[in-house]
Amino acid sequence: QVQLVESGGGLVQAGGSLRLSCAASGRSFSNNAMGWFRQAPGKDREFVAAISRTGGSTYYLDSVKGRFTISRDNTKNTMYLQMNSLIPEDTAVYSCAADRLPPYDYDDLKGYNYWGQGTQVTVSS
Numbered sequence: 001q002v003q004l005v006e007s008g009g010g011l012v013q014a015g016g017s018l019r020l021s022c023a024a025s026g027r028s029f030s031n032n033a034m035g036w037f038r039q040a041p042g043k044d045r046e047f048v049a050a051i052s053r054t055g056g057s058t059y060y061l062d063s064v065k066g067r068f069t070i071s072r073d074n075t076k077n078t079m080y081l082q083m084n085s086l087i088p089e090d091t092a093v094y095s096c097a098a099d100r101l102p103p104y105d106y107d108d109l110k111g112y113n114y115w116g117q118g119t120q121v122t123v124s125s
Helices: none
Strands: 003-007 010-013 018-025 034-039 046-051 058-060 068-073 078-083 092-100 112-115 119-124
Touching: 003 092, 018 034, 018 092, 018 119, 034 068, 034 078, 046 068, 046 078, 058 068, 078 092
Parallel strands: 010 119
Antiparallel strands: 003 018, 018 078, 034 046, 034 092, 046 058, 068 078, 092 112, 092 119
8 A cells, every 4th residue: 555644744924934745655656646635624625736747747726826836756755845925824734645546637636546644734823
């Protein structure tokens, strides 16, 4: 099975930055498209960002464009989310997802085969 472990979350003031990491392991892991999703208390999980197999294409939730940057290092089986200019509305548990399946789109939760436990991001006013 594939294990995904997120790290880098924490408490930060509005305007601050965090870098999230997602480390993948397991014999079944592939370098297919990966993504980040988030879930705030009382809300549904929503798409944040995704990255193609080689990192050549990226996709973002409109509200994070220009503030967040997704990247990956396939030699280390690790995906990153650089989060700048954080606002309180970004507060959520951020989870990484791996192995997107066709025919689902990059922002569809059902399109990913594996999920991490998540890391808490809290942005104070």
